[in-house]
Amino acid sequence: MIHPLSRIGRWLAPLCAALALAPLPALAQEASSGPLRIEITKGVVEPMPIALPPYLAGDPRSADYAARITEVVEADLVRSGLFRPIPKEAHLGRVTDFNAPPNFPDWRAINAQALVTGQATVEADGRLLVQFRLWDVFAQEQIAGFKYRTDPESWRRVSHKVADAIYSSLTGEDGYFDSRVVFVDETGAKGDRRKRLAIMDQDGANLRYLTSGADLVLTPRFSPTDQEIIYISYAQGEPQVYLFNIETGQREALGQFPGMTFAPRFSPDGRQVVISLSQGGATDIYAMDLATRRMRRLTNTPAIDTSPSFSPDGRQIVFESDRGGAQQLYIMDAGGGAAKRISFGDGRYGTPVWSPRGDIVAFTKMMRGRFQIGVMRIDGSNERILAESFLDEGPTWAPNGRVLMFFRETPGVNGGPRLYSVDLTGQNLRPAPTPSFASDPAWSPLLP
Amino acid sequence: MKNIRNGIIALAAAALLGACSNSLEDEAGLGVDPTGGAGAGGAGSIEESSIEYFNVQVGDRVFFGTDSSELDSAAIQTLTRQARWLNDYSTADIVIEGHADERGTRDYNLALGARRATAARNFLLSQGVPAERIRVVSYGKERPVALCSDESCWGQNRRAVTVVAGGPTS
CATH class of the missing domain: 3.40.50.10070 (TolB, N-terminal domain)
Known part of the structure; x- marks a missing residue:
C-alpha cells in the first residue's frame, strides 16, 4: 500500500x-465464536x-x-x-x-x-x-x-x-475513505451552465476548484498512478481531451486530432489513455501511448463507439456502441478487433465502467423514459439495478469496488444534477455533499 | 433587391408551418422560436445579405427525431435555403453546431450531436457549399435552448444550428 x-x-x-x-x-478471554466480522x-x-x-x-x-x-x-x-x-x-x-x-x-x-x-x-x-x-x-x-x-x-x-x-x-475488504472525488461543479441557468472541475475528499471536505469556468469542461477521470486527471475542455472551440496535473495545475492538450475527442480514460498502469474520436459522423475508439503520443485505432465502424473502460488487468476494454441499432455494451481485447456484445436486456445501455475487482461492469441503463444505474457480470449475466430516477447517469467505482457514485439530475427549468453514492448491494443510497449542482463524478484510487 | 427574395420568404413561411406541424410549438412557453426568434418586424426591414436575415428568414437550424440524425423534409428545405444563401450572399465561414436533448448519456450525446452536425454539413456540401468553409462542433446535451423536461422542449433541442462567422452563436 x-x-x-x-x-x-x-x-x-x-x-x-x-x-x-x-x-x-492478554486478557481473560471468553469463548469466541470466530472473528468479529460484517458480511457485506x-x-x-x-x-x-x-x-x-x-x-x-x-x-x-x-x-x-x-x-x-x-x-x-x-x-x-x-x-x-x-x-x-x-x-x-x-x-x-x-x-x-x-x-x-x-x-x-x-x-x-x-x-x-x-x-x-x-x-x-x-x-x-x-x-x-x-x-x-x-x-x-x-x-x-x-x-x-x-x-x-x-x-x-x-x-x-x-x-x-x-x-x-x-x-x-x-x-475483510479494502477501505475506501482515504480517497477523493473529482467532478464537474455546475452553476448558472440550465441553458448556460458554468462548469468547473472540482476536487474534494470523498466525504466532501477540502473542496477545490481546478478550472475557472471560462471553458466548458466535462467528464474528468483520475489517473490510477499519478496525481493527474484527464478530461474534456472546449478551450479550443471544440471538445478535446486534456491532461491536468492536480499538484502543479499544469494543463496540456493530449494532442491535435482531425476531429473532436472525448470519453477519455486511463489504462490501469497509467501509461495509455483510451478516447473517442469523432470524424465524419462516425465515432471510434483509439488508444494513445502517453510516452510516445502514438495513436492506435481500436474500432472501425460507421457507428458510435464510445465510453471505453479498461479491465483492471488491462487486457480488455468494455465500451458502448450503437452498431446494432441502439446503445449496447461490448467487450473487446485492449488491442481492438472483434467485440462481443454483453448487454441484452430491454432498453439502451451506456457508460460502462469496469469494477476494480474485475468481475462486474457498472452502467447507465435507459428504459421507458427512466435512467438507471446497474451492474452486470462481464458475461452479461446477473444484471441488477441499483438506482433509478428521471436521470441517473455516469457511475464510478470506489477504489474497493463496493460502492458506486453517480449523478442524479432532476427535471425541469430549475432542475439540475447532484452526486449520490450507493452500495453494490443497492442499499445505502446517499447524496454526496457539494456546494452547487454537480455531475460527472470520478472516484480516485486510495491515496498513497 | 434580388428577385429571389419573395421566393425565399415563401419558403421560410413554409418552413415555419412545417415546423409547427412537427409539433415544435413552444407549448410550455419556455423555449424559443424554432426559427431563431424571428418575431415581428417583417422581412422587409432586414437586409437580405445580413446574418440576421440568414438566422431569421432563411432559418439557421434544423431539427431531428429522438436518437436520429436523419434529415426530414423540413430540414432538407431549410438546408436548401441555407446553401442558396451561403452561395449567393456570403463568403463567410460557418460552424454547424450539433445538439442533443437531455435524454441521453453525455458521451453518446456528444457523438450524436456530431452525427447531426455532419448530416447537415454533408447536405450543404451536396448543394455546393465548399468544404473548407464548414466546421462542425458538437455540444451534446450541454446547451439546450428549451429548458422544460418534456417533448415540447426536447424537440427544439435536438438540432443542428448553422452559425455564420460574425454572427452570434446559438
Missing part, C-alpha cells in the same frame, strides 16, 4: 507508514453497533485534533451504512488511559460489538501522533491497532486511514 514518496505533492502532505501497535497484555456480500446488512468514545488528547494542544478526528472517523463509518455508532450519551464506560485495556462489561452492557479507543498527541517536534485500537467487545480482544505520525494539517487524512483500518478489519 505504500507508494513511492516522489509521487506525493506538497498539498498532499506525506503520511508516515502505519505502524501496528502491539496488543495489550449479503443483500441487506444490519449495521454493526460500534462504540466510538472520544479520542483522548495526549497533551493539551491536541484536544481539538482529538475531537475532530473522532467526528470524521464516525462520519465515515456511518456513511458506509455498515456501522451504527452508539450515541455517546448512552455510553456507560469512559476511556481514560489509552494504554489500559477497556472495561469490557461497560461496553457489552450497551450492546456495542466493537469498540474503538484512540489518542491524538502533538509531539515535541510539532508532529501529530494518532493511535487507535479496535476491540472485539464480546471476545475481549484487540482486533487491530495502528499509529500514524503526520503533519497536523493532515489530520483528516489520518482520520480516514483510521476509518479505513476499522472498515477493513471488520469487513
Whole structure:
C-alpha cells in the first residue's frame, strides 16, 4: 500500500507508514465464536453497533485534533451504512488511559460489538501522533491497532486511514475513505451552465476548484498512478481531451486530432489513455501511448463507439456502441478487433465502467423514459439495478469496488444534477455533499 | 433587391408551418422560436445579405427525431435555403453546431450531436457549399435552448444550428 514518496505533492502532505501497535497484555478471554466480522456480500446488512468514545488528547494542544478526528472517523463509518455508532450519551464506560485495556462489561452492557479507543498527541517536534485500537467487545480482544505520525494539517487524512483500518478489519475488504472525488461543479441557468472541475475528499471536505469556468469542461477521470486527471475542455472551440496535473495545475492538450475527442480514460498502469474520436459522423475508439503520443485505432465502424473502460488487468476494454441499432455494451481485447456484445436486456445501455475487482461492469441503463444505474457480470449475466430516477447517469467505482457514485439530475427549468453514492448491494443510497449542482463524478484510487 | 427574395420568404413561411406541424410549438412557453426568434418586424426591414436575415428568414437550424440524425423534409428545405444563401450572399465561414436533448448519456450525446452536425454539413456540401468553409462542433446535451423536461422542449433541442462567422452563436 505504500507508494513511492516522489509521487506525493506538497498539498498532499506525506503520511508516515502505519505502524501496528502491539496488543495489550492478554486478557481473560471468553469463548469466541470466530472473528468479529460484517458480511457485506449479503443483500441487506444490519449495521454493526460500534462504540466510538472520544479520542483522548495526549497533551493539551491536541484536544481539538482529538475531537475532530473522532467526528470524521464516525462520519465515515456511518456513511458506509455498515456501522451504527452508539450515541455517546448512552455510553456507560469512559476511556481514560489509552494504554489500559477497556472495561469490557461497560461496553457489552450497551450492546456495542466493537469498540474503538484512540489518542491524538502533538509531539515535541510539532508532529501529530494518532493511535487507535479496535476491540472485539464480546471476545475481549484487540482486533487491530495502528499509529500514524503526520503533519497536523493532515489530520483528516489520518482520520480516514483510521476509518479505513476499522472498515477493513471488520469487513475483510479494502477501505475506501482515504480517497477523493473529482467532478464537474455546475452553476448558472440550465441553458448556460458554468462548469468547473472540482476536487474534494470523498466525504466532501477540502473542496477545490481546478478550472475557472471560462471553458466548458466535462467528464474528468483520475489517473490510477499519478496525481493527474484527464478530461474534456472546449478551450479550443471544440471538445478535446486534456491532461491536468492536480499538484502543479499544469494543463496540456493530449494532442491535435482531425476531429473532436472525448470519453477519455486511463489504462490501469497509467501509461495509455483510451478516447473517442469523432470524424465524419462516425465515432471510434483509439488508444494513445502517453510516452510516445502514438495513436492506435481500436474500432472501425460507421457507428458510435464510445465510453471505453479498461479491465483492471488491462487486457480488455468494455465500451458502448450503437452498431446494432441502439446503445449496447461490448467487450473487446485492449488491442481492438472483434467485440462481443454483453448487454441484452430491454432498453439502451451506456457508460460502462469496469469494477476494480474485475468481475462486474457498472452502467447507465435507459428504459421507458427512466435512467438507471446497474451492474452486470462481464458475461452479461446477473444484471441488477441499483438506482433509478428521471436521470441517473455516469457511475464510478470506489477504489474497493463496493460502492458506486453517480449523478442524479432532476427535471425541469430549475432542475439540475447532484452526486449520490450507493452500495453494490443497492442499499445505502446517499447524496454526496457539494456546494452547487454537480455531475460527472470520478472516484480516485486510495491515496498513497 | 434580388428577385429571389419573395421566393425565399415563401419558403421560410413554409418552413415555419412545417415546423409547427412537427409539433415544435413552444407549448410550455419556455423555449424559443424554432426559427431563431424571428418575431415581428417583417422581412422587409432586414437586409437580405445580413446574418440576421440568414438566422431569421432563411432559418439557421434544423431539427431531428429522438436518437436520429436523419434529415426530414423540413430540414432538407431549410438546408436548401441555407446553401442558396451561403452561395449567393456570403463568403463567410460557418460552424454547424450539433445538439442533443437531455435524454441521453453525455458521451453518446456528444457523438450524436456530431452525427447531426455532419448530416447537415454533408447536405450543404451536396448543394455546393465548399468544404473548407464548414466546421462542425458538437455540444451534446450541454446547451439546450428549451429548458422544460418534456417533448415540447426536447424537440427544439435536438438540432443542428448553422452559425455564420460574425454572427452570434446559438
